[in-house]
Amino acid sequence: MAYPKTYRYTKDHEWIDVKGDLATIGITDHAQHELGDVVFVELPKPGTKIEAGKSFGTVESVKAVSEIYAPAAGEVLEANGELHNTPEKINSDPHGAAWLIKVRLANPAAVNSLMDAAAYEAYIAEKGKETSA
């Protein structure tokens, strides 16, 4: 699956799509692939403040429960309620319909320090080599 060029990516495998001071956050195709079949997501309520690098929710697959870390600081405006009944969308459309939260960013410029699509693809390719080594 292609990694959208306009998104930014974290080392913890979240993506963030910024438009002005609004952003949408999700987990990457690589993350969903590593997790396996997703069966549940726990997301914050609107109004919750999130901090860069801190956990704001969990994704549960048949194998594990994993933390989701905020790529940037801000306030949650909306959580993707659809995922409550159809968590498997995270496996089929992680970069689109299975977005997790929408936030108002505290400092949109901070996102520029995250990886772009090319850097992220190189990062996961490197990680893949480490694992198979």
Place this chain on the structure above:
Amino acid sequence: MRYLPKSPAERQEMLAAIGAKSMDELFSSIPERFRLRDALKIPGPYSEAEVIQYFKDRAAENSLGYTSFLGAGVYNHLRSVVTDAIIQRGEFLTSYTPYQAEISQGTLQAIFEFQTLMSQLTGQEVANASMYDGSTAMTEAVLMAERLTGRQRVLVARSVHPEYREVLKTYAKNSGLQVEEIPFAANGTVDQQKLKGALKEDVAAIVVQSPNFFGVIEPHAPLAESAHASGAMFVVAITEGVSLGLLRPPSEADIVAMEGQSFGLPPSYGGPFAGVIASRDKFVRQMPGRLAGQTTDSEGRRGFVLTLATREQHIRREKATSNICTNQALCALAATVHLTLLGKEGLREMAEQNLSKAHFALSELLKIPGVRRTFDAPFFNEFTIELPRSVKIVNSQLSREKIIGPFALGTPYPELTKHALVCVTETTPRAEVERFAGALKRALEQPV
């Protein structure tokens, strides 16, 4: 891997492998004052014959030939030899935690059936694979309510088992949870006025036990209503599961915590028991421990798996839902076999016998001059009476007549000195109830 003691040479080899010079160096991070310098004070070694004799002697100390009127959280009920025969099968007795579904279908199915029975009995949608015992199940229910509400105050009825409250306080001590106790009213149930007074918007849960520690049945509906009106969870603890053969299940509760001992487990030296925690489906991910789930394999055949274990401590470390990392599989199996043998009618009949024998006992005891009933609220198989003299002295006299007397309430409830909690189950013959009444009458007539 063989589980044999290591020789000194093997110990040196292991120390060398991790780069420690001596055992002292290995444990150097433990402060000196906590380190054991003397050998453990244990007797032995004994020969096989001596060990057998030791246990024969201990077994002879058992209260064989006594009739018991002691309940207070542990109950003597009929058990079938079938239960022991099944739980002693090697496949169940020696099997490890069923993490690997492929080789654990029997154990997983037994747990699944246990969960089904427990959710039916408690009137809840989901029950887990079991907890350590009733007291830890109740504490975990409170912690679950804390997670679900995000609140840290909990109101616990003083009529909840004193030891259950002790366990809760131990957990609460360093966790920021505030435990407040609510007194009981004159009829033995929780004081609803006091409860309402203490119920604010910061309360995570109201906890009651029913039948409560005095044997009295608590009214669930108004308590649930009060709890829900302020956004708190309603937690019901049950120490005597057989009561559910007759009483309406606590379906108004958000979480039910129960002791499973009454279902096929003997009252042996304090354990092992099996705790039950049951709740609503929507709260399942905040439930501690694990569940056995029913599923289908790649060929569409029915199978069972362990689920929610992904939230346990050995996987999620400090982010785990709870620090319980196992369940009481064998005790839960005993409960499952026991209840399956009894069936719905059998359990009801057993419960009816408890009810009628306990009520017969009360009427016999009230004929004794000076004996009064403490609380007038309805009860199941335990009730509280007031004696004209010390319960402990009376009990020592009863024990000479091979009767284990009722529980002396004075220790956990200083205001109830001279009050005794009497338990009568289906195992107590009518003639023994009459013998008890006679013995109690004589004990009270003795000059002080």
